[in-house]
Amino acid sequence: MNQIEILRFALRGLLANKLRSALTTLGILIGVAAVIMLVAIGEGSSRSIQQNIQRLGANTLTISPSFSGGGGQRGPSGGNTGPRTQARQLSLADARALTDKTLAPSVKSVSPVVTVSAAQAVYGAASHPIAQLVGTYPSYFEAVNKPVAKGAYFYNDDVLAARKVMVIGQTVADELFGATDPIGRQVSVKGVPFTVVGVLKAAGSSGAQDADDVAVAPLPAVQQSLSGFGSLNQIVVQATGAETTSAAQAEVTAILNQRHGITNPNNPDYRLLNQATLQETVSEATGTFTVLLAAVAAISLLVGGIGITNIMLVTVTERTREIGIRKALGAPRSAILGQFLMEATLLSLVGGLSGVLVAFAGTRFSIAGIEPVLVPSSVVLALGVSVGIGLFFGGYPANRAAKLRPIEALRHE
Amino acid sequence: MTVPVLRVRNLVKEYGEGEAKVRALRGVSLDVEQGDYVAIMGASGSGKSTLMNILGCLDVPTSGTYEIDGTDVGRLDEHQLAVLRNRRVGFVFQAFNLIPRMSALANVELPLVYGGVAPAERRARALAALERVGLAGRVHHEPNRLSGGQQQRVAVARALVTAPALLLADEPTGNLDTASTADVLQILDGLSASGRTIVLITHEDDVAAHAKRVIRLVDGEIVDDRRQAPVDGPPPRLVEAAR
Numbered sequence: 001m002n003q004i005e006i007l008r009f010a011l012r013g014l015l016a017n018k019l020r021s022a023l024t025t026l027g028i029l030i031g032v033a034a035v036i037m038l039v040a041i042g043e044g045s046s047r048s049i050q051q052n053i054q055r056l057g058a059n060t061l062t063i064s065p066s067f068s069g070g071g072g073q074r075g076p077s078g079g080n081t082g083p084r085t086q087a088r089q090l091s092l093a094d095a096r097a098l099t100d101k102t103l104a105p106s107v108k109s110v111s112p113v114v115t116v117s118a119a120q121a122v123y124g125a126a127s128h129p130i131a132q133l134v135g136t137y138p139s140y141f142e143a144v145n146k147p148v149a150k151g152a153y154f155y156n157d158d159v160l161a162a163r164k165v166m167v168i169g170q171t172v173a174d175e176l177f178g179a180t181d182p183i184g185r186q187v188s189v190k191g192v193p194f195t196v197v198g199v200l201k202a203a204g205s206s207g208a209q210d211a212d213d214v215a216v217a218p219l220p221a222v223q224q225s226l227s228g229f230g231s232l233n234q235i236v237v238q239a240t241g242a243e244t245t246s247a248a249q250a251e252v253t254a255i256l257n258q259r260h261g262i263t264n265p266n267n268p269d270y271r272l273l274n275q276a277t278l279q280e281t282v283s284e285a286t287g288t289f290t291v292l293l294a295a296v297a298a299i300s301l302l303v304g305g306i307g308i309t310n311i312m313l314v315t316v317t318e319r320t321r322e323i324g325i326r327k328a329l330g331a332p333r334s335a336i337l338g339q340f341l342m343e344a345t346l347l348s349l350v351g352g353l354s355g356v357l358v359a360f361a362g363t364r365f366s367i368a369g370i371e372p373v374l375v376p377s378s379v380v381l382a383l384g385v386s387v388g389i390g391l392f393f394g395g396y397p398a399n400r401a402a403k404l405r406p407i408e409a410l411r412h413e
Numbered sequence: 414m415t416v417p418v419l420r421v422r423n424l425v426k427e428y429g430e431g432e433a434k435v436r437a438l439r440g441v442s443l444d445v446e447q448g449d450y451v452a453i454m455g456a457s458g459s460g461k462s463t464l465m466n467i468l469g470c471l472d473v474p475t476s477g478t479y480e481i482d483g484t485d486v487g488r489l490d491e492h493q494l495a496v497l498r499n500r501r502v503g504f505v506f507q508a509f510n511l512i513p514r515m516s517a518l519a520n521v522e523l524p525l526v527y528g529g530v531a532p533a534e535r536r537a538r539a540l541a542a543l544e545r546v547g548l549a550g551r552v553h554h555e556p557n558r559l560s561g562g563q564q565q566r567v568a569v570a571r572a573l574v575t576a577p578a579l580l581l582a583d584e585p586t587g588n589l590d591t592a593s594t595a596d597v598l599q600i601l602d603g604l605s606a607s608g609r610t611i612v613l614i615t616h617e618d619d620v621a622a623h624a625k626r627v628i629r630l631v632d633g634e635i636v637d638d639r640r641q642a643p644v645d646g647p648p649p650r651l652v653e654a655a656r
Binding site for chain 1: 466469470471472473491492495496497498499500504506510511512513514515523524526527528529571575
C-alpha cells in the first residue's frame, strides 16, 4: 500500500461527489484569495499614501503663522486660546535668521513663500485663474520636490533682480497654451506680464486639489506686483538629510521662539509641520488598516476551514459502511487515515492554490484607484493556513473513521 | 495430523451490561481441517452470525481462544489483524458489500492493493478470479449495473483473490433468487473440490446439503455436528452429479 494508491483512492473519493468537493474548494479559494487580496490592497493604499506624502517634499519643515496661538496646537489646558494681538507674522527676516549656519547647522535651505490664490492669468484669448501663485526662492523647487519637466528654473539672479519670470504647472500650461510651447511666452497675471521659463513635471492630483494648477515666480517679483511686501505665508525649511529633520526642527523652533519672544513653547504664534512625523503617523494608520483587512479575511479563511471539517465529517459518516468493508478486506488503519487525510488535504490544497491564482490575477487590476501590492508573506501564510486547516480539521474525522472496529462500521446504515 | 485451519476453544461472546446482558455464544469449541467444507446452521438469534464475525476477525470474543493456522488471533495487534484479514481470510457477506462507484475489477483488486501487490500482477490475478466466477465479460461494470447474483459472484471473487487459507461466507445466498443461488453454490462446490477450506452460514437445508460437514447452533451452543462427506474428498453434490 503505497502513497500513490492512497492518492488514487482519495481522488476517487473526491470525484464521487464532484459538486460537494467543488463547493468546499470554493470556500477555501475565497478565503485564501480574500486574505491575499485584502492585504495587497492595504499595502497598496499605504504605499500610495506614502508616495503622496513624499511628493510633498522630502525632509522638509513647513512653518506657517498661527494667529490664534494654541488654536491648532495641543496647548496646556487653561492656555490662552483667544486671538493674540501680539502674535507676530512670519517675516523675511525670520527666514534669513534660519539660514544662520552656526545656530541652525541642520538646515540645508530656507525658502520664504508668499502665495496668491486664484490669480487670473491671460495669454492671448485664453484666460485661467491659477489656483496658487507662489513667490519664493529657487531652493523651493528642491525642498517641495517640484522638478521642471521642460525649460528651466529661475535662479538667484532672477530673485535679486526681481525679474518677472515664472515656472508654471502642467494644468496652467494646458489651460493657457494648449498645444503651443509656453517657454518664452508672456503671460499677464492680474495685468502684470510674466515670462514663462519652465513647466513643472506633472504631479497628478491628490484628492480635490490639483497639484499642477500652480505657478512659481521669484519672491520679490510677486511681492512687487501682486501681494505687496507684507508678511510671508510660509517658510519652507529643508533639512540636510532624513536623520537631521528632528534636529532641524529643534533648531528652527529655538530660533523662532527667541525671535518672536515666545515664553510658553507649547503655545507659539507659528505652526511647524514636519513631513517625517506626518509620514510616520500615516504609516501607522495605514498599518492598522491593513491589519483590520487581514483580520476580516482571516475570518473568511476560518469559515472555509470549518467547511472542510464539516464536509469531512459528513463524508466519513456517509461512508462508514465503506470503511467497514475496506477494513474487513484487510485495510490497515494507516491506509484509512491516509485516504481521508489526503482527501482533506487535496481539497484545501486545490482550493488554496486556486485562491492564490485568483489573487494573483485580481491584484493586477487597480481597485478603487488603489494599485494592490502583493505581499509574498501573505501568500505563504494564507496557503499554509489553508493546508494546515485541511490537515488539522480533516484529521479528526479521519482518525475517528480509522479507529472504528470493522463490525461496528459494517453495521452502520 | 496437520494443524487445523481453524481452532476455536470455549468461545464466549456477551453483549450489553447487567440486566440487558445477552450471551450470544456460550462456549463454542470447534476445529476445522484443511480442505473441509462446513455449513453452520441455526435459527436467527442462535449466534451463528456472531461466531462468523469472530472467525472473520471482524469482532473480538469476550473470552476463549481462536487460532487461524496455529496463530492465536487474540494476541495480535491492530496492524497484524489487518494483515491477517487481508491474507488468511476471505469474507463473503449476505449483503454483498461491494464498494459503490468502483468497477467489479477495482473491487476485486482492492484486497490486493491493501496487500501491497504490484499493479500488473494485481490486475492479472483479479481478472483470473473474475473469470473463475464466470464474470469475465463484466469486469468494468459498477455494482449498481450488476444483478444480485452477479454482485455476489464479484464478492466471492474478491474473497478468493488473495488465495486465503479460509473462505468465510455469511449467508451468501440469503439475498438471492433460486437461479443465482445455484450459481453461487456451484462456484463454492468447485472451490471446495479444488481444496479450498470453506465455512458458510445458512438457515436453508438445501444450501447445507452442499457441505461436507453440518454444524447446528442453538442458543449459542453447538448441538449437532454431522459429517456428510470425507474431508479429503469432493463435496457431496459434486459426487451426486458425477454419478
